[in-house]
Structures are given as C-alpha cells and as structure tokens.
Amino acid sequence: MTKKLKIGIVVDQMLTGGVQLAAIEQVKELRKLGHNAKLLILMRKKYPVDFSYLTKDIPHQYLSDSYPPFFRKTIKFPIFNFLSTLHLTSPFLAPKAIKKTDFDILISLGTTTCLTTQAIWHNLKIPYIAVVHDPIVYILDKVYTQTSLKYFFPLLKPVAQFFERSFVKDAINVVTISKVHYDYLKKNYNVEPAILGFGTKPLIKLPPKRGDNLLSFGRWQKEKNPEFLLKLIREIPKSKLIIAGSWNTKQDLDWFTGLVKKENLTKRVKIVPHFTPNELEKMASDARLWLHPHFEAFGLAALEAAGYGLPIIIPEKSGVTEIFKNGVQGFFPTSVSITEYKKYVVKLLKNEGLAYRMGKQAWSQVKQKYSWKKNAEDLLLLIYRSLKPDQKKQILVLEISHALGTPLAGGDKLMEPMAARLTGGYDFTVLVSEVGAKHWRDALFKKNLEILPKTRFDLGGTPFPVFLTYCIRMFKAVKVILKKYKNMDILYSSTNILPDVLPTYFAKTKLDRATWIARIHHLIPHPFKREGRLIVNTVSFLMQTLSLYMIKNRADIIIALNENLKNELLKMGFPSEKLEVLGAGINFQKIRSQKITKGTFTYDGVFLGRLHYSKGIFDLVPIWKEVVKKIPDSNLAVIGRGAKEFTEFILREAKKAHISKNINLTGYLKDEETLSIMKKAKVFLFTDHEAGWGIAVAEAMASSLPVVGWDIGVLGTVYKKGFIKVPPGNHLKFSQAVINILKDINLMQKLSKMAIDEAKDLDWEKTADKFKIILAKIDNN
Known part of the structure; x- marks a missing residue:
C-alpha cells in the first residue's frame, strides 16, 4: 500500500503533556514515512508559558481559530479539570473548520476529543480512530471520589457511558494505551480495542555514571499525589528531589510550592515547572532514579525516564509496567506507601552499580522497541487495517532447513496443511529451498513461493556440505527478507533448526513490528547422550543452543509440539506466557x-x-x-x-x-x-x-x-x-x-x-x- 494518506492527529489543547507530546511526535514520524500528517488542536488557550515552540516544526491547525469570535474562548467547568466549554461546543463548530477532502482519517487522542471527531464523522464522513486513554467513569472514580461531585455520580456515570458508547460505536477502530482498560472497554462497549502505547526518544549513549538526585517529572496536579514525595524525602536525609513538569493549574503549583516551604524542604526539593529537552536530559544525568507516586494507565514519563537510562519506581499494574519487569528495569511497589518506596529508593541510592545496570536494561528495552519511529509505524499499520478491515494479514513462512530432498522431515510438514485451511484470512509467502519446495508447489491454494536456488552443496548428504548449504541459505534468506518482505505481519519459523531460526531472528530485529511465531518441534539430546558421530552431534547441539537462545529472547509466540516439550522448555527458562502447545495432524x-x-x-x-x-x-x-x-x-x-x-x-x-x-x-x-x-x-x-x-x-x-x-x-x-x-x-x-x-x-x-x-x-x-x-x-x- 503506497498511497500517501492524509492523517489528522487530534488533541484538545497544546501544553507539555504526554498526550500532546505523543501527537507531535506521531505527526513528525508519519511525515517522515511519506504521509501528509497534521496536528489538529481543538482550542487555543492562554497559559503562563508560551507553548507555541512545541509545534513550530510541524503542520498544525487550531480549530477554534475558525469558530465565531464569541466561541473561541473557553471556560473550564468548576471541579472538572478535564472539561471546558469548548469540549462541548466543538462538536457543533469543528465540522465547519475543515473540509471533507482534507483528511482520509483522524486519530482522536482522548475521550473528550472523540466527541468532536464523532461529529466530524457524522457531518463529513471522515473516519476516526478513538484512542481512549482513560474512560470517563474511570476518571470520575479515580479523581473525583473525594469531591462533592461524588453525589452526582448516579446521574453522571450513565450519561458519560452513553456518550462514550456512542463515539466508540461510530469509530472505525478503538485503541487503548495499555491493558489497564482493555477489559472495561470490551465488557461495557463490546469492542476488541487494539493496544498501542507511547514512544520516546532514548539517548544515543548513556552517561558513564548515575547522579544522586531523586527525579520525578510529568504533568502534575493535586490528584497525582505529589505530597507523598515530600513525605518520602523527609525519610531519606541528605537526598535531594527534583519535581519537574507543568502543573494543571496555577493554584495547584502555588499549593505545592507553599507545602515545600512549610516543610522546610526548599534546600532539598527543587520545583521545575518548565524545561527544555536539553534541561531534562541534564536533570536525568544528575539523577539516580525516577519515581512516581500515582498509578497511571500508561505513564509516558516512566518510558521517557527509562530512555534516559534511569531505573523507574511506579505502582504495579500501571500500564508501563507491562513492558518492563519488576526487579529488572525498576521496582513496582504493590502500594503507594512510604515503607515500600523508601525500601527501593534506599536500595538504589546505596548501590550505584545496581541503579546503573537496571537503568541500562530499561534504556536497552526502550531503544529496541519503543522509539517514536516504531510507534508511528505501528500506528500506520493500525490505520491501514482500519481503513481496509478485510485486508488479509501477511505471513512469511521460513522453511529452509530441509537438506535432503524427499522425503520431508516431520517439522517441514507442519505449516503447509494448516496454511491451506487459513487462506480466508491470511496471505502466505513461503521462503523455501529448492530441494524442499515440491510439497509447497503441489499444495492447491494460492501462495507466493520465494525459492532459494540450489547450491553446489545441496543433496551432498554428508555433514560438511550440509553445513555449508545451511550457511549459504541463511545469508540469502536474510538478504531476501530485508529487501522484499519488510511489510510482513507475521514471521513463522517452521522448525527450531538454525537455518529457519537465524534469518527470522535478524528479520525480527529489523522488523520489530512483525510478530514472530517460532515452532519448536523437537530437542536433540546432549552429544554424549545421542547416537551417531560425536563431532556431528556436537555441532548440531551447538546450533540448537544458538537457535533456542534466539527464540527465547526474540520470539513473540513459541509453539511446542507437545506438552512434555513445553514442560522441558519451561525448565529451561522459557517464559510461560509465550508458550503454546500445538501438535501436527493428518488427512x-x-x-x-x-x-x-x-x-x-x-x-x-x-x-x-x-x-x-x-x-x-x-x-x-x-x-x-x-x-x-x-x-x-x-x-x-x-x-x-x-x-x-x-x-x-x-x-x-x-x-x-x-x-x-x-x-x-x-x-x-x-x-x-x-x-x-x-x-x-x-x-x-x-x-x-x-x-x-x-x-x-x-x-x-x-x-x-x-x-x-x-x-x-x-x-x-x-x-x-x-x-x-x-x-x-x-x-x-x-x-x-x-x-x-x-x-x-x-x-x-x-x-x-x-x-x-x-x-x-x-x-x-x-x-x-x-x-x-x-x-x-x-x-x-
């Protein structure tokens, strides 16, 4: 699909929040990918700081600038931090601010923004993807339970769900940023939301050592529990805390500044309401760790901190903890308690080496999988599938380990019979050797065969020619995949023999958005416990060891041929959440x-x-x-x-x-x-x-x-x-x-x-x- 798409990324206002940062970076990266992406901002609001610098390098439009003068200003509703008059008037006015031909699709970031994109759909038939960061009922329960608004919940919640259900139903697709709200959306609105988190800009190179400060940055308000951090720092003498990021209201910032003074912590706590990317990088290099005192549906700031090489501390089950491991890239307390947080903070303050190792692992994970480029590629794939929901997924099957012509080994017989029964929803490309291609040629279903030509060593039968054949095929397979098959959705390695695994591993490294399904059909025993030539068995065992390492570390789904094999893999440390059991079959x-x-x-x-x-x-x-x-x-x-x-x-x-x-x-x-x-x-x-x-x-x-x-x-x-x-x-x-x-x-x-x-x-x-x-x-x- 080469058509340039006209994509609108929609946010409600412009400030230094995680949603706005995501929108800006997605516009930039989509444009680099050759598409006409534009940032649409519902309302132009005045803040103490001029945030226009954020959008200076990208096409953008304030929709409210096209409204009648009286409706260009917005007034925030009492108590509601997330709702203002323009959220309610924009659905009526925004459809007149753009033309039907301006966009192929809109990406609506945030629940209240979806009301406007839904109205645009009804008026102009521009489809939209609804990105639900937090359902409205969740926001009410999480933020307003301790306010007088709770008395109106019996009325507000049904009304909120009515509108939310409506725009979810009209959306061409629904996205949530983590698994936190997946079940809620599925149960209440009968949708299967896609999961697409955020990205970040990881450092190219980590600083040689970590600083000593405690760092917490993000978008702040009273409900984010910043007061907890002051209580924590009092329990850790001599340590310094930097709290950086914009505040939802000036009143909240004044309240917190007063609290710091009241607690006599002005020398140990520094508040940085606004900062440049370079200033944030400097603060991160001076810090030992990043911490956050509040549960988040995702937690973009945690991802950013990891990108700076900081170990993170954030409540367990926050969305970002789905991509990191507790005790590996950070710590995820079971509760926001002084006791738990202090235990982890002190541990990292006392052991700079541990902090550096955990931060490096976090940075490596982010660099590999969570760049904004990768995020935009995933978003683009989602857009394509949403615009063409009947488009078949592309599966690349690697089956190049067969070295002896006929007959086929069992592992080589597994995919072809299944593929013949799956063509209704998938298109198959099969990368296969000439000597193992006959059964694919004879298979009576549509497929694309990419056949590696014979080499002078094929059909040699003896170990050394077979080994040379394997090496040649692996080299050619990697070259072919990266040249011709970059848009595959699924990579399937037919066996755990190295020629099937190594090219898939390298392809996965370059095409991380593709899902790798790895078949493990059989494990050969230790060379001293196996019949045959010792040297051959030793080489085979070493090749298997390398294959298993690659599968264990990069495959997304690992299919064992039977339960005993699955149990054996579990004992070898393979992650249980990736393991499936699927046998073979017969006609x-x-x-x-x-x-x-x-x-x-x-x-x-x-x-x-x-x-x-x-x-x-x-x-x-x-x-x-x-x-x-x-x-x-x-x-x-x-x-x-x-x-x-x-x-x-x-x-x-x-x-x-x-x-x-x-x-x-x-x-x-x-x-x-x-x-x-x-x-x-x-x-x-x-x-x-x-x-x-x-x-x-x-x-x-x-x-x-x-x-x-x-x-x-x-x-x-x-x-x-x-x-x-x-x-x-x-x-x-x-x-x-x-x-x-x-x-x-x-x-x-x-x-x-x-x-x-x-x-x-x-x-x-x-x-x-x-x-x-x-x-x-x-x-x-």
Whole structure:
C-alpha cells in the first residue's frame, strides 16, 4: 500500500503533556514515512508559558481559530479539570473548520476529543480512530471520589457511558494505551480495542555514571499525589528531589510550592515547572532514579525516564509496567506507601552499580522497541487495517532447513496443511529451498513461493556440505527478507533448526513490528547422550543452543509440539506466557478413503520414516530377528530413504541374522503406495529414539494399524490409545509385544479399533482451528 494518506492527529489543547507530546511526535514520524500528517488542536488557550515552540516544526491547525469570535474562548467547568466549554461546543463548530477532502482519517487522542471527531464523522464522513486513554467513569472514580461531585455520580456515570458508547460505536477502530482498560472497554462497549502505547526518544549513549538526585517529572496536579514525595524525602536525609513538569493549574503549583516551604524542604526539593529537552536530559544525568507516586494507565514519563537510562519506581499494574519487569528495569511497589518506596529508593541510592545496570536494561528495552519511529509505524499499520478491515494479514513462512530432498522431515510438514485451511484470512509467502519446495508447489491454494536456488552443496548428504548449504541459505534468506518482505505481519519459523531460526531472528530485529511465531518441534539430546558421530552431534547441539537462545529472547509466540516439550522448555527458562502447545495432524478422511492398490504385498510389520540414527533403525533387525524366531514367515517393510551407509548397515545386519528374506527396504514410496502397504499390514513399529509428535504414528493409526513403540514421551501423551509402549532399548519386550499382536487376532482388532478412534481427533482441520486461536491472540494484541 503506497498511497500517501492524509492523517489528522487530534488533541484538545497544546501544553507539555504526554498526550500532546505523543501527537507531535506521531505527526513528525508519519511525515517522515511519506504521509501528509497534521496536528489538529481543538482550542487555543492562554497559559503562563508560551507553548507555541512545541509545534513550530510541524503542520498544525487550531480549530477554534475558525469558530465565531464569541466561541473561541473557553471556560473550564468548576471541579472538572478535564472539561471546558469548548469540549462541548466543538462538536457543533469543528465540522465547519475543515473540509471533507482534507483528511482520509483522524486519530482522536482522548475521550473528550472523540466527541468532536464523532461529529466530524457524522457531518463529513471522515473516519476516526478513538484512542481512549482513560474512560470517563474511570476518571470520575479515580479523581473525583473525594469531591462533592461524588453525589452526582448516579446521574453522571450513565450519561458519560452513553456518550462514550456512542463515539466508540461510530469509530472505525478503538485503541487503548495499555491493558489497564482493555477489559472495561470490551465488557461495557463490546469492542476488541487494539493496544498501542507511547514512544520516546532514548539517548544515543548513556552517561558513564548515575547522579544522586531523586527525579520525578510529568504533568502534575493535586490528584497525582505529589505530597507523598515530600513525605518520602523527609525519610531519606541528605537526598535531594527534583519535581519537574507543568502543573494543571496555577493554584495547584502555588499549593505545592507553599507545602515545600512549610516543610522546610526548599534546600532539598527543587520545583521545575518548565524545561527544555536539553534541561531534562541534564536533570536525568544528575539523577539516580525516577519515581512516581500515582498509578497511571500508561505513564509516558516512566518510558521517557527509562530512555534516559534511569531505573523507574511506579505502582504495579500501571500500564508501563507491562513492558518492563519488576526487579529488572525498576521496582513496582504493590502500594503507594512510604515503607515500600523508601525500601527501593534506599536500595538504589546505596548501590550505584545496581541503579546503573537496571537503568541500562530499561534504556536497552526502550531503544529496541519503543522509539517514536516504531510507534508511528505501528500506528500506520493500525490505520491501514482500519481503513481496509478485510485486508488479509501477511505471513512469511521460513522453511529452509530441509537438506535432503524427499522425503520431508516431520517439522517441514507442519505449516503447509494448516496454511491451506487459513487462506480466508491470511496471505502466505513461503521462503523455501529448492530441494524442499515440491510439497509447497503441489499444495492447491494460492501462495507466493520465494525459492532459494540450489547450491553446489545441496543433496551432498554428508555433514560438511550440509553445513555449508545451511550457511549459504541463511545469508540469502536474510538478504531476501530485508529487501522484499519488510511489510510482513507475521514471521513463522517452521522448525527450531538454525537455518529457519537465524534469518527470522535478524528479520525480527529489523522488523520489530512483525510478530514472530517460532515452532519448536523437537530437542536433540546432549552429544554424549545421542547416537551417531560425536563431532556431528556436537555441532548440531551447538546450533540448537544458538537457535533456542534466539527464540527465547526474540520470539513473540513459541509453539511446542507437545506438552512434555513445553514442560522441558519451561525448565529451561522459557517464559510461560509465550508458550503454546500445538501438535501436527493428518488427512484422516483421505487416509480412510485410500484404496488398497492391486498387487500390494501383505506385510506383518511396517516401519515408516527417514533412515537415521534418531529413528531407531538399528533396532529393527534385533527386534525382527526375535519375531522371526516365533513366526518364521513374518516379514517387515522398511519404508523410507536415508544415507547409503544406513541402508547398507541394515542389509548387512539382516544377512548376519539370517533374516534377509524377512526384511524389505522399499526406499521412498509415494503416499498412495505407502498407505496401501500400511492398510494391508498388521502392526506398525515406532522405533524413534527422538520425536516430537510422530506423524507416521498418526498415519498408521488412521490406517487401522496397532502401534508398538518405545516409551519416549509420545505414546501416552500425544497418543492416548491404540498402542503398546515398551521401555527404550528392550528389544525382547518390543518383539514380544509385536508377536502378541500378530498371534492374537482379538488383541489386534481391539488395538486397531482404538487406533482409528484416536486418529479421528488428529485431523489437520482441528489442528488448523487451534492455530487460528493462536493467531487471534495476535489480532487482539
């Protein structure tokens, strides 16, 4: 979408408040992004300080300048700090101050401002996004409960909710600045508000050390509890406190100045009603910490303080605490009490190193995710989606870790069947290697394929060429994403193998507004506990360690393939709030309807999978040798392809055991041939030593096959019935379980029926429905 939009950011008045600062910065950044953004201010008010310097560098318009002279002045209502006459007259006058063609959309910052943008919508049909910082009922309860106004609440609250519900209903979208009011808006007005906080301008470089002062800045009024700070500073001798920021009224400023004098704190408390950005930076560099004595729905000043490298102290559950961690970037007291605040302040005053580390972590977080540029990009994305609500979200799927052509590994089979069932709401771009692209080419749904060309090392099969292939693909993938796919909404890494993860990690670093969904399908064990070559296992383990670090630190949603894997990740310190469980699936109806092709040989047992150490292929001969002892004519089909060394090993061992005629290595077969063999067979051998879900098990169960398998955490957790599980490594018990099924037709039929019942619930339709729920969480946030 390249059209230049005409965007109006609407505020009620101009002063040094957080809302006004947000509006100014959003206008600046939207213009840098190539759009015609303009600041609209409802009323021009006179203040002791001239705030015109704030808007000198941006296009702006005072709507009240176009009103009839009598209506240009505004009078604040008694008691109400947030309401004046122009808030009520502007809905009638503002529609005449602009033209229908002036704007494509208005962003209305604040509840009372929305009354005017709603009127503009009714008169000029310019759509608006309602940004509700604090619902009116919340303001009444929070600010006016201790005033005489409380006696009028039974009348005021229903009236307030009526108007609020009205402008929320007419808005093209509703935004709130944190999760604080999300549930209230959803419950009372039946909307799913988007959450878009504020941004800030973090320092390019932190000062080398912290000062000693206590600093609190923001927009002040009596109700913000500044008196608490004076009580606190009296409890901390020798410390100095700076209270900076504009005051809502001159009366409040005079009251607080008098209070400082009355408490004999003039030498230790400095009031700075007005300051420049450079002066604020100097105050921050001289401070040890920033603190605030009042709960805030967001708390822009806290974000700014973090951007200056200050640890923050603010009441818990304030909106800004959703993006920081208690004890990491600051402290979030459970109550505004002298005891709690003093404990944290003293701790930071006594330990400059701690204060510096916490402040640095806060600064790093802000610099990475909460710049005004990032905020404007998120706002622009919200605007696009609001103007075109039916526009599909863009998902980029990375699937470049497959190195051996056909057959595909399980992790590579997970997204394509779900994507085919999600095209109604999403557009898919798939970044895939040439050797792994066939199943995407064959998939019968619309998608954009970005295929990485073959390299000279593809299909090499041995570890070193595979490693070189991975390196080349990762480099090319990062380059392609940053050049062609910067506007993706969702990044999906198909596996936790490094080639899928590393490009996504770097893309996420550059495209932070995109949501990264990381699949973890399986964890390989420590190299000394894994079969195979030590050097190969060591490199694989190190690559996995790097992948997990990247996923843990940057992914937004992490999908484990089963519950056991999720629990393992939790033990490794993965955040529980990011973890989801989503298994794989099968085409149940397709498998059930598959006919047995003419000439299909009848096998007693079937193995299906890649020929590799991790699939337990070295167990097949010892197990089947024992089966043949009891059932001499029994035969086993080994379906799958692998390195030549594995094929030769199985054939050699079968010859040694004198069962060559009982084992048939079919190689790779088409799906129809594979299903035909399984449907005619009697038992399925699940010999995997490592597995996250076991798609082959589900396909076997859907084919009516009982399953015998090692107890590695899949049978009994992913699958609940239709199998017999055996302690890993016990070949005799495994073979005896197979023999029991082959000799007992009743047992075979019982397990077969249970297997079919189990497989019914594993269809891709149900898996895709669960994935839709995960995607819906992204939409809601």
